[in-house]
Amino acid sequence: MAATVVALAVQRNLFGAVVLFGVYSFLMATVLVALDAVDVAMTEAAVGAGVSTVLLLGALYLVGGMEAKPLARPLVPLVLSVAVGAVLAYGMQGLPAFSDPQAPIHTHVAPRYLKEGPKETGVPNVVTAVLASYRGFDTLGETLVVFTAGAGVIALLRRRQRKNK
Amino acid sequence: MTILAGHYSYWITIFLMVAGMYILIARGNLLKKLLGLAVLQSSVYLLYIAPGKLVGGTAPIVAEGHVVYSNPLPHVLILTAIVVGVATLALGLAIVVRIREAYGTIEEDEILAQDRAEEVR
Amino acid sequence: MTGDLILRIVAKLLMPYMLLFALYVQFHGDYGPGGGFQAGVIAAAAIVFYAITFGLAAAQRLVPERLVERLLALGVLLYAGVGLAGLALGGSYLDYFVLAHDPVHGQHRGIFWVEAGVGITVAAVMLKLFYMFAARGRDAGDL
Numbered sequence: 152m153a154a155t156v157v158a159l160a161v162q163r164n165l166f167g168a169v170v171l172f173g174v175y176s177f178l179m180a181t182v183l184v185a186l187d188a189v190d191v192a193m194t195e196a197a198v199g200a201g202v203s204t205v206l207l208l209g210a211l212y213l214v215g216g217m218e219a220k221p222l223a224r225p226l227v228p229l230v231l232s233v234a235v236g237a238v239l240a241y242g243m244q245g246l247p248a249f250s251d252p253q254a255p256i257h258t259h260v261a262p263r264y265l266k267e268g269p270k271e272t273g274v275p276n277v278v279t280a281v282l283a284s285y286r287g288f289d290t291l292g293e294t295l296v297v298f299t300a301g302a303g304v305i306a307l308l309r310r311r312q313r314k315n316k
Numbered sequence: 317m318t319i320l321a322g323h324y325s326y327w328i329t330i331f332l333m334v335a336g337m338y339i340l341i342a343r344g345n346l347l348k349k350l351l352g353l354a355v356l357q358s359s360v361y362l363l364y365i366a367p368g369k370l371v372g373g374t375a376p377i378v379a380e381g382h383v384v385y386s387n388p389l390p391h392v393l394i395l396t397a398i399v400v401g402v403a404t405l406a407l408g409l410a411i412v413v414r415i416r417e418a419y420g421t422i423e424e425d426e427i428l429a430q431d432r433a434e435e436v437r
Numbered sequence: 438m439t440g441d442l443i444l445r446i447v448a449k450l451l452m453p454y455m456l457l458f459a460l461y462v463q464f465h466g467d468y469g470p471g472g473g474f475q476a477g478v479i480a481a482a483a484i485v486f487y488a489i490t491f492g493l494a495a496a497q498r499l500v501p502e503r504l505v506e507r508l509l510a511l512g513v514l515l516y517a518g519v520g521l522a523g524l525a526l527g528g529s530y531l532d533y534f535v536l537a538h539d540p541v542h543g544q545h546r547g548i549f550w551v552e553a554g555v556g557i558t559v560a561a562v563m564l565k566l567f568y569m570f571a572a573r574g575r576d577a578g579d580l
């Protein structure tokens with residue numbers, strides 16, 4: 152995945168960049184399956200490698216395909232990014248190690264959801280139960296966000312019948 | 317080096333995040349910037365889901381014969397995040413299309429040059 | 438063009454399965470991975486596949502733009518409506534326990550309708566996005 156992203160950064164042909172992005176999304180979905188996140192992997196594969204790539208290709212068709220020569224001074228952004236990376240690495244040391252059962256993430260609310268979820272809601276898929284029932288308000292907000300995005304794109308791209316090209 | 321071994325998922329996440337950020341800042345082409353933003357967003361998904369995994373566990377669907385499950389909470393949050401991410405991408409793409417029609421280009425420097433030329437007039 | 442012909446036949450064969458899979462993912466989301474979002478995206482992908490193979494006009498005859506716009510709003514209203522139903526039947530907003538004769542059944546019903554609302558909105562939005570981008574290109578002169 153790292154190699155894909157580096158290739159994406161260097162690639163100047165935008166169509167190639169979009170295809171690389173699709174590859175990256177598929178790899179991400181595979182990694183997510185390896186991490187036992189099956190719902191998320193399905194969504195990432197469908198959305199990231201499917202819809203996102205289609206929309207990017209649609210926009211690419213409308214805007215044209217090559218990127219101009221890169222910045223003459225790539226030093227400042229590079230230094231900035233590496234500095235941010237260093238800060239993140241410093242902060243990451245305080246985080247629990249990979250797959251630690253005593254980590255706080257596993258000891259507060261999650262065991263309750265895993266135990267009580269199927270009993271209270273009758274739904275074995277705990278992710279769906281949490282999404283639709285325990286955290287239903289968040290999902291309502293998310294549906295509204297999707298709706299707003301659709302409405303926004305309509306507002307931006309709708310052609311008026313009276314205006315001529 | 318226990319830092320390297322125990323935290324390797326975080327190293328990958330940080331690399332992807334920094335790479336996405338670099339593409340976002342350093343490239344002038346608006347479409348490339350949007351791609352960098354998308355990469356940045358997906359590295360955050362990894363950041364949230366990796367700590368939820370328990371080695372030897374299984375997907376959080378309660379079934380016979382399994383006792384240890386991976387944590388379902390980050391899955392829920394990231395599910396929302398993915399859909400919101402694609403909504404943002406779609407709106408960004410729509411704006412890029414309109415910019416292209418207004419300015420004739422999607423390179424940042426050329427757009428700024430056109431704006432400056434307008435201001436001088 | 439033989440290439441075109443193969444694509445069309447494969448598309449005609451695949452489309453019903455894609456739509457069926459979308460419905461399966463939607464309603465089986467309780468027992469396996471899936472749920473509203475995935476199903477909505479898969480359903481939209483099926484129609485986008487049809488549009489890519491047979492042309493935008495054919496797809497728009499099949500699923501007109503007005504219908505897509507109405508569905509967009511319908512999904513969100515369905516979700517909010519379930520919440521209001523909870524309110525009307527005596528509980529709080531989006532309370533599923535009061536929706537049926539016993540709480541667990543109420544949860545089932547609530548989750549079913551809520552996921553349906555989400556699936557409808559997501560499918561409509563993804564399809565509408567595709568229509569908007571494709572139609573813009575067509576207006577610009579060629580497609």
